[in-house]
Amino acid sequence: MKFLVRKRRTAPAVIIVALIDVLIVLVIFLLVTTTFKQVPALRLTLPASQQAPKAGATENPPLIVSIAVVGTNDVLLLGADGFALTLESLTGQLKARAAKNPNLKLVVRADKDAHWEKVVQVMDAAKAANITNLSAFTKSPGKP
Numbered sequence: 001m002k003f004l005v006r007k008r009r010t011a012p013a014v015i016i017v018a019l020i021d022v023l024i025v026l027v028i029f030l031l032v033t034t035t036f037k038q039v040p041a042l043r044l045t046l047p048a049s050q051q052a053p054k055a056g057a058t059e060n061p062p063l064i065v066s067i068a069v070v071g072t073n074d075v076l077l078l079g080a081d082g083f084a085l086t087l088e089s090l091t092g093q094l095k096a097r098a099a100k101n102p103n104l105k106l107v108v109r110a111d112k113d114a115h116w117e118k119v120v121q122v123m124d125a126a127k128a129a130n131i132t133n134l135s136a137f138t139k140s141p142g143k144p
């Protein structure tokens with residue numbers, strides 16, 4: 001009787017270098033073809049300096065929202081005459097005025113001690129009213 005001698009099989013070799021090359025090509029392909037989420041930036045129109053030519057003399061005057069600090073509370077004042085109102089009524093007023101004038105310009109004038117949260121709430125109310133042109137008032141140094 002003849003016995004067969006079987007050879008031991010060696011485990012198949014995996015070529016790691018080729019695998020790494022394929023994975024790098026795959027990662028590069030995914031990075032190139034991926035679209036990233038665009039985060040909208042806040043666009044502010046900064047006030048013009050005194051030396052710049054005055055623009056807007058013939059345009060519609062902007063609507064002014066003032067944020068004043070009275071005691072420990074922030075008070076919202078609307079318009080040049082400055083009548084006080086709440087955030088909900090401000091949103092309603094802005095929606096009504098934006099419906100009348102789609103090119104309405106809003107100017108936020110906040111006290112230096114006003115809470116930033118109130119300024120952001122006014123910006124949110126302007127966005128809810130579809131007002132896209134938003135400016136902020138500052139004062140010149142040395143002037144009251």
